Amino acid sequence: LLESIHMALEKFLLEISQISKSELIQNILLKILMQSKSASLTSVVCSVVLANPDKFYDVALILFKTIELFPIDAIRCSGEFHTKSLYGIGYGMDKIRDILYTDERLKTCEDKHRNSSLESLFLNYQFFGVKGFTEEQNTEFIGKLYDIIDQYKLNTLISKTYGILLARMDRRNLIPKVSRHDDNHLRIEFTPKELSDEHKKESEEALNQYQEIFKYSSLRIWADFLIGARNQTKTAKQEEYDSNPLLALSETKQLVEELKSGRNGKGMFDYSIPAFSCSKLLLEHKEKLSKEDKKFCKEIVLATISNLFTDDYDYQISDGVEASVHAISVLVNEYPEETEDYVSIMVLALLDETPIGQYKRICDYVIESIHKSKLWEQNPKVARSILFGYAKLKPIYKNIVAEKRKEIGWGRISKKSILEELEKIKPDFTFESISFDINDITSLDIHAQEIVLQLIPSDTKDKIHIEIYEKSLPLLAFQLLKDRRSYIDDDSGDDSNIYLLRLHIFKNFAYFILQRE
Secondary structure (H helix, E strand, O other): OHHHHHHHHHHHHHHHOOOOOHHHHHHHHHHHHHHOOOHHHHHHHHHHHHHOOOOOHHHHHHHHOOOOHHHHHHHHHHHHHHHHHHHOOOOOOOHHHHHHHHHHHHHHOOOHHHHOOHHHHHHHHHHHOOOOOOHHHHHHHHHHHHHHHHHHHHOHHHHHHOHHHHHHHOHHHEEEEEEEOOOOOEEEEEEEOOOOHHHHHHHHHHHHHHHHHOOOHHHHHHHOOOOOOOOOOOOHHHHHHHHOHHHHHHHHHHHHHHHHOOHHHOOOOHHHHHHHHHHHHHHHOHHHOOHHHHHHHHHHHHHHHHHHHOOOOOOOOOOOHHHHHHHHHHHHHHOHHHHHHHHHHHHHHHOOOOEOOOOOEHHHHHHHHHHHOOHHHHOHHHHHHHHHHHHHHHHHHHHHHHHHHHHHOOOOOOHHHHHHHHHHHOOOOOOOOOOOOHHHHHOOOHHHHHHHHHHOOOOOOOHHHHHHHHHHHHHHHHHHOOOHHHHHHOOOOOOOOHHHHHHHHHHHHHHHHHOOO
16 A cells, blocks of 8 residues: 555656646655655655656755665666566456556556666766756756765775775766667767776676576566567567577577576576477477477476476466466477377366466466467367366366365365376276267356356357357356355355356356357
8 A cells, every 4th residue: 555655656746747846846855855764755756856857956966865775776777677577467357457557557667767777867967967057057066976976985884885886976987988789879888997906806796696697587588478578678689589589499408407507596587487488489489490499398398387287386477387388289289199198288287276366277377378379270179178178077176176175174185196086087088089968068066167168269150169158058147146145155166256257257258149140
């Protein structure tokens, strides 16, 4: 709540700073700085100053006198690169929430001042001064900036702790180097004239550490075709991957070897990159992959999905499992002799209704994968096997879980034990030879029927699909429209899930009806 209030305050101040007198807004900013003890409110003031550097230069001078703000704001500035992806998590799943909340947050990422920092502002003032000032006024203002730097340098502790920062901020200590960035822009790089041996060593170590940690960040962003793909501005490196996907493959292989040798301690998010990268390569660039390359990607994808069926798997978003599930449709076409295994993976994943927070359920990964890959159009036999296999195994799976729950009581049920029981009950079961029985569908509980309906394409003309709708909807209507409190006492599911259940079924049915002729 407090964060939302401060965000609203920031938006209000940014808006009125464009239409109100500068003196009025400056008084508000000064009052916040003097009376508040909140770092969050200080960041609001900082944001307004960065957005209006030529209006609130006096407030900027006050901020500059607290050196601890510089590295904190630098971290904020560097994090803006990923903020858009973070805000976009789950976008499109709740249209009302997107309109009321997410769209506004995403729009703030477009503000030009988000890419500025106190350090860059301090340096810009030294080179360009304040717009509207006379030359004499700018000379006086820049002199105040030099006084701030000199005061910091006189403090032994500050000079030692922030020596590199002070060297970067002092125009008097910088050597400019101009190079061409592209056809329309020049790049100016600054190198400090004077830097102690200790600070040089510290700078080199920090740079090496930074480069090592973010060594594969470009690959990570490029490979994320799910969450991060939306509204991402491509960098030169990402465009290079697009034109030469084998480069991405080469770096992925290198990362896999580094992860085996313990790199995970350096890049905590790197472990999921191979799954994303290999899935994207299979989905979008398989024609450029050799037989060996496809095999490598297949092994990564299957190894990632196998985590779903282990007892020590911790469910989390963007761990590569969702991306890998999307790649299964490609593997079905590339390795038709292994179709039975891939159908089995999809069905077993469908049985898992574990929610990943408010994002999705594991079963939703499979549902989306089937529709996005157009599996019903390109390989209807496999799609039917998944649908019928789920309908056949779901009641068996549910009974096994119920029996296990009676045995152990409260606690996590071993997935391994469930899979072993499934194997015992259906030792000769094959998805390829499975036949359709409408009773398999109508005997499912309401939660399983919801998944069945989501598996069916809304524009279907298939007679079996139509029959499923005709037989299941009358049964569903009775359950969906009764008082939600009555769900507690039957086996339809608890009332905490009934809202989403209704939403999914009603939305799916609406799409289905709209596609009827």
